[in-house]
Amino acid sequence: MENFTFYSPTYFVFGKGEENKAGELVKKFGGSRVLVVYGGGSAVKSGLLGRVTDSLKGAGIESFSLGGVKPNPRSGLVYEGIDICRKENVDFVLAVGGGSVIDTSKAIAAGAVYDGDFWDFYMGKRITEALPVGTILTISAAGSEGSPDSVITKEEGMFKRGASGDAIRPAFSILNPELTQSLPPYQTACGITDIMAHLMERYMTNSSDVQTTDRMIEGLLLAMIEEGPKAVANPDDYEARANIMWAGMMAHNNSCGVGRSQDWNSHNIEHELSALYDCAHGAGLAVTFPAYLSFAYKHDVARVAQFARRVWGCPEELDDEEAALMGIESLREFFTSIGMPSTIGEFGGTEADIDKLANVACYGDGRDGKLYGFVELSEDDVKEIYRRML
Amino acid sequence: MENFTFYSPTYFVFGKGEENKAGELVKKFGGSRVLVVYGGGSAVKSGLLGRVTDSLKGAGIESFSLGGVKPNPRSGLVYEGIDICRKENVDFVLAVGGGSVIDTSKAIAAGAVYDGDFWDFYMGKRITEALPVGTILTISAAGSEGSPDSVITKEEGMFKRGASGDAIRPAFSILNPELTQSLPPYQTACGITDIMAHLMERYMTNSSDVQTTDRMIEGLLLAMIEEGPKAVANPDDYEARANIMWAGMMAHNNSCGVGRSQDWNSHNIEHELSALYDCAHGAGLAVTFPAYLSFAYKHDVARVAQFARRVWGCPEELDDEEAALMGIESLREFFTSIGMPSTIGEFGGTEADIDKLANVACYGDGRDGKLYGFVELSEDDVKEIYRRML
Numbered sequence: 001m002e003n004f005t006f007y008s009p010t011y012f013v014f015g016k017g018e019e020n021k022a023g024e025l026v027k028k029f030g031g032s033r034v035l036v037v038y039g040g041g042s043a044v045k046s047g048l049l050g051r052v053t054d055s056l057k058g059a060g061i062e063s064f065s066l067g068g069v070k071p072n073p074r075s076g077l078v079y080e081g082i083d084i085c086r087k088e089n090v091d092f093v094l095a096v097g098g099g100s101v102i103d104t105s106k107a108i109a110a111g112a113v114y115d116g117d118f119w120d121f122y123m124g125k126r127i128t129e130a131l132p133v134g135t136i137l138t139i140s141a142a143g144s145e146g147s148p149d150s151v152i153t154k155e156e157g158m159f160k161r162g163a164s165g166d167a168i169r170p171a172f173s174i175l176n177p178e179l180t181q182s183l184p185p186y187q188t189a190c191g192i193t194d195i196m197a198h199l200m201e202r203y204m205t206n207s208s209d210v211q212t213t214d215r216m217i218e219g220l221l222l223a224m225i226e227e228g229p230k231a232v233a234n235p236d237d238y239e240a241r242a243n244i245m246w247a248g249m250m251a252h253n254n255s256c257g258v259g260r261s262q263d264w265n266s267h268n269i270e271h272e273l274s275a276l277y278d279c280a281h282g283a284g285l286a287v288t289f290p291a292y293l294s295f296a297y298k299h300d301v302a303r304v305a306q307f308a309r310r311v312w313g314c315p316e317e318l319d320d321e322e323a324a325l326m327g328i329e330s331l332r333e334f335f336t337s338i339g340m341p342s343t344i345g346e347f348g349g350t351e352a353d354i355d356k357l358a359n360v361a362c363y364g365d366g367r368d369g370k371l372y373g374f375v376e377l378s379e380d381d382v383k384e385i386y387r388r389m390l
Numbered sequence: 391m392e393n394f395t396f397y398s399p400t401y402f403v404f405g406k407g408e409e410n411k412a413g414e415l416v417k418k419f420g421g422s423r424v425l426v427v428y429g430g431g432s433a434v435k436s437g438l439l440g441r442v443t444d445s446l447k448g449a450g451i452e453s454f455s456l457g458g459v460k461p462n463p464r465s466g467l468v469y470e471g472i473d474i475c476r477k478e479n480v481d482f483v484l485a486v487g488g489g490s491v492i493d494t495s496k497a498i499a500a501g502a503v504y505d506g507d508f509w510d511f512y513m514g515k516r517i518t519e520a521l522p523v524g525t526i527l528t529i530s531a532a533g534s535e536g537s538p539d540s541v542i543t544k545e546e547g548m549f550k551r552g553a554s555g556d557a558i559r560p561a562f563s564i565l566n567p568e569l570t571q572s573l574p575p576y577q578t579a580c581g582i583t584d585i586m587a588h589l590m591e592r593y594m595t596n597s598s599d600v601q602t603t604d605r606m607i608e609g610l611l612l613a614m615i616e617e618g619p620k621a622v623a624n625p626d627d628y629e630a631r632a633n634i635m636w637a638g639m640m641a642h643n644n645s646c647g648v649g650r651s652q653d654w655n656s657h658n659i660e661h662e663l664s665a666l667y668d669c670a671h672g673a674g675l676a677v678t679f680p681a682y683l684s685f686a687y688k689h690d691v692a693r694v695a696q697f698a699r700r701v702w703g704c705p706e707e708l709d710d711e712e713a714a715l716m717g718i719e720s721l722r723e724f725f726t727s728i729g730m731p732s733t734i735g736e737f738g739g740t741e742a743d744i745d746k747l748a749n750v751a752c753y754g755d756g757r758d759g760k761l762y763g764f765v766e767l768s769e770d771d772v773k774e775i776y777r778r779m780l
Contacts, residue, residue, distance in 0.1 A: 001632040003405025015393025209629035219609030239599035
């Protein structure tokens with residue numbers, strides 16, 4: 001196990017109706033003038049935004065609002081939010097939505113107290129100061145409710161970049177599984193895939209002697225395999241939604257990723273799929289992960305075989321190679337069973353796209369022609385992985 | 391799943407040599423005049439205390455020290471520590487040791503800023519204010535390094551009581567597995583048992599639909615079953631110690647105990663064993679847990695059978711009753727295999743003690759004659775459980 005630090009100071013308030021504590025919680029964490037950030041009309045139509053505003057008002061908190069956050073959130077709205085914060089002396093940013101809304105809120109919170117351009121943080125500057133952020137989560141997927149990360153796309157050039165820092169870890173996060181029940185099966189399945197990918201990116205490690213975190217990851221994956229299909233089949237299943245929601249947080253606050261190298265090749269490879277085909281991140285990951293593992297498993301057959309046996313129940317009698325391949329096939333079948341795609345053809349992709357995809361994956365974002373994760377990948381390797389998605 | 395809040399703001403610094411960051415960390419969390427609390431001579435002899443003092447000095451921090459904390463820590467030393475804090479304007483309490491040292495430090499930290507008698511907190515008053523506490527952990531067992539709890543014994547009457555509050559959650563905890571390598575096999579096994587008990591007390595629940603936390607607990611137990619015997623057989627096994635240390639923290643910071651009722655009958659029943667026989671808490675738990683489960687499993691055979699199948703690998707073919715009983719036997723055998731006792735006879739106990747043990751367990755600490763956990767236990771039930779320890 002490698003040396004590490006772990007810090008997850010967020011105050012989590014979990015369960016039915018807990019969004020009505022928004023006002024009380026903002027006050028507890030020092031807010032008196034709040035910018036409420038949200039996405040499309042669903043938070044308005046469902047009455048959620050109204051309940052939150054009422055709760056803030058009831059606690060004597062003044063609120064301002066900024067709607068219109070879209071998936072793959074853009075820098076333009078961040079600048080708007082920063083302007084509001086400065087003009088109105090906002091001292092707290094409250095995100096009501098999923099990962100995109102939370103990431104936008106984090107960017108606004110950091111930018112509002114920074115003299116320069118907030119984009120500096122997304123070019124590599126560590127975030128060390130920010131307004132406190134609270135979240136009311138409506139989609140189980142990105143894990144941003146418990147993470148120190150934010151991903152924003154700059155409109156000029158459409159660069160998608162991440163920033164990080166303990167200062168943008170949410171002060172509190174309200175997790176009410178009821179709020180995720182309105183999510184249709186396809187989006188639910190995309191979220192499930194994203195959560196499982198966060199776990200598997202941590203599982204595929206080159207560190208040895210990491211039994212405790214291995215077992216935690218396996219446990220969370222087993223819970224997702226059991227609860228995921230229930231939520232897809234019956235969106236109103238509160239209990240399945242609740243299990244997924246807590247697993248989604250645990251998958252990404254790094255409790256089970258500490259002390260070990262992590263992979264993240266699949267996220268990097270998927271990135272170009274959502275960029276080119278405008279597909280959902282989760283759907284892209286469902287296509288990417290089995291294709292990637294079918295290429296990468298030879299790097300550490302024993303690890304992938306362990307994953308296959310413990311998570312997918314592959315028989316002990318099989319040798320490592322057979323078990324690994326069967327586990328990868330089980331993963332693919334699971335994604336298909338919850339309605340996820342398994343080829344880029346389903347996004348309209350063809351063999352003609354492969355060179356371009358691989359080139360951007362390997363040289364985009366200032367990369368040096370290789371991807372460095374569980375396995376080191378050359379451009380040819382990446383092409384081969386994309387080819388396995390046809 | 392039930393509504394809950396979860397809050398674990400401690401900054402964990404894990405790995406080899408990290409105690410040398412003590413000064414830097416105390417400073418980061420606002421300390422400039424520190425009371426260093428420790429136990430017996432081993433922290434001095436091993437050189438640990440010297441390294442910590444050097445690190446504090448190097449960071450320009452003034453330090454005072456209070457040694458002599460014993461297992462089942464006493465109120466007397468807490469009063470001494472409070473006096474030093476007040477006289478010397480101490481603004482940070484640093485625990486160097488195991489659960490007893492940390493619990494003493496938490497009590498001092500709360501008492502130092504409280505006008506009344508610190509014992510009020512151990513009579514039920516919630517701790518809402520305290521000096522910040524840091525810990526340098528030397529024993530994996532109690533989980534106090536990540537918890538909001540403290541247990542102290544009042545010398546007048548020898549009452550053992552707990553206090554709680556987010557204000558005494560450690561600001562930081564340094565977890566260096568090397569520091570646990572000097573612990574002999576018996577104490578190591580006691581710690582392993584305590585950690586497993588913390589997990590099983592959470593596992594035995596009357597809440598339904600708690601798949602995610604079930605799976606996390608099972609994963610952590612499986613890691614302990616694999617890594618525990620390695621550390622007992624070879625105290626210098628850094629990697630086993632590291633896996634146990636992280637599992638010990640995760641077992642008790644409540645990540646995997648949220649949203650579900652918990653048991654704690656075994657801890658309450660064990661309490662009287664360590665009081666009467668002066669045995670180690672972990673050794674008492676090793677005797678108690680299998681005896682308790684052999685009585686209590688009928689309350690929810692399916693749950694105990696699930697525990698037996700997923701944690702102890704009991705065959706799927708067995709019916710729930712057979713699996714449950716086999717799982718309980720596997721648990722007992724595991725404890726025996728790491729050198730733990732399985733009867734009170736090994737502490738010198740006899741049948742003649744049973745009435746007294748049960749009476750104190752059921753009526754001590756202001757109890758009403760029953761224990762309320764996974765199963766509600768009458769005094770006769772508790773007698774029967776003690777009888778199964780003969």
